[in-house]
Amino acid sequence: MSIIIVDDNITNQMIIRAILTKAGYTDTRIASSARELYDLLGLEDDSAPEEPVDLILMDMMMPEIDGLEACRRIQAGEKYRDVPIIFVTAVGDSNKLAEALDAGASDYVMKPINKLELLARMRSALRLKHEKDWHKERDKRIQYELELSKQVQRSVLSGPIRNRSIEIEAAYRPSSELAGDYYAWFRMDASRYGVILLDMMGHGISSSLVCMFISSVLRDMIMRVNDPVEVMQELNRYMGELYRSDELINYYFTAIFVVVDTDSRSMEYVNAGHPAGVILSGGEVVYMEPTGPAVGLFDKLAIRKVKLAYEPGTDLFLYTDGLLDALEVSDCGMRELAESMGSKKSLELNPEELVESLLAEHGGDKQRDDICLVRAVLH
Secondary structure, eight states: OEEEEEOSOHHHHHHHHHHHHHTTOOEEEEESSHHHHHHHHTTTOTTSOOOOOSEEEEOSOOSSSOHHHHHHHHHHSSTTTTSOEEEEEOOOOHHHHHHHHHTTOOEEEESSOOHHHHHHHHHHHHHHHHHHHHHHHHHHHHHHHHHHHHHHHHHTSOOOEESSSEEEEEEEEOSSSSOSEEEEEEEOSSSEEEEEEEEESSOSHHHHHHHHHHHHHHHHHHHHOOOHHHHHHHHHHHHHHHOOTTOSOOOOEEEEEEEEETTTTEEEEEEESOOOEEEEETTEEEEEOOOBOOBTSSSSOOOOOEEEEOOTTEEEEEEOHHHHHHHTOOGGGHHHHHHHHHSHHHHTSOHHHHHHHHHHHHTOOOOOSOEEEEEEEEO
């Protein structure tokens, strides 16, 4: 327990130190001015390491720099902002005492010092600091675990594919540390690729955990189940297993799943309540509208698939509604968005650059939800 006593009067220093020593607080240091306190704490040197200090007992009236100014200086930095400061003062002006508390002081004790009162106020301030320290340590631990979870979540996302038949890559912008969006693509056989983009209800820890659960079963499922409708129905069954009747929240997600056959130059897709994907081919625009409800809302998922042929040079864009929200584009504005995606300039951009360009073009600067954009170029 480290305590700094700041007082320009040697007698007061001795009295306070004697009270603390008798009460068991033996780790005390003395500063005869605010300037000495600054030196002890290294406040004038940003590179100085943080000094161990649990409490500061400070006189209010001191030459050159008074206690109020010193208190404000300490409170202005991050290093010692949570260190309690108790003024030990002869100033009886209620306005000054109120100013001291406004400056960031935890409490004050009037001179002549009442030993019992001083120790009681110290214990109260130290209890508060202990609570703050506990919360800071917990927040650091949580932040570390969130960062680790973020890295794990990103590790399960698919890396870019680029070959003579198809190119697939994505832009991924979580609104918080952990996202509720998930994308993946798989080479199902020599000529077929499965591409899925889903948006879990909400975002944050719980949504990301459900996403991780889905990702853990998805790869094997897509390799085992060939039909897009059956894949969605299987995912719906897995989501049903997560549901508990005693919980108020039933998790669900929207998703769009596309199977591209590069030999036959055809694709099949299902859209479970997801924003319509955009297919750009030869100047034509095709919207991949929903073909069924979101996954997890009902015990059985009634969904249909759509088959399409494509020409070489076709561009396929899938995205989550976080992009629409950020761009402030409604369903009726989809044509304008599709035109922006299909412009010559946009088609030369990678997904990250395209998202940046769209946000700048449409004036979207407030990201409220996770943003994900998947682009596939079909040769």
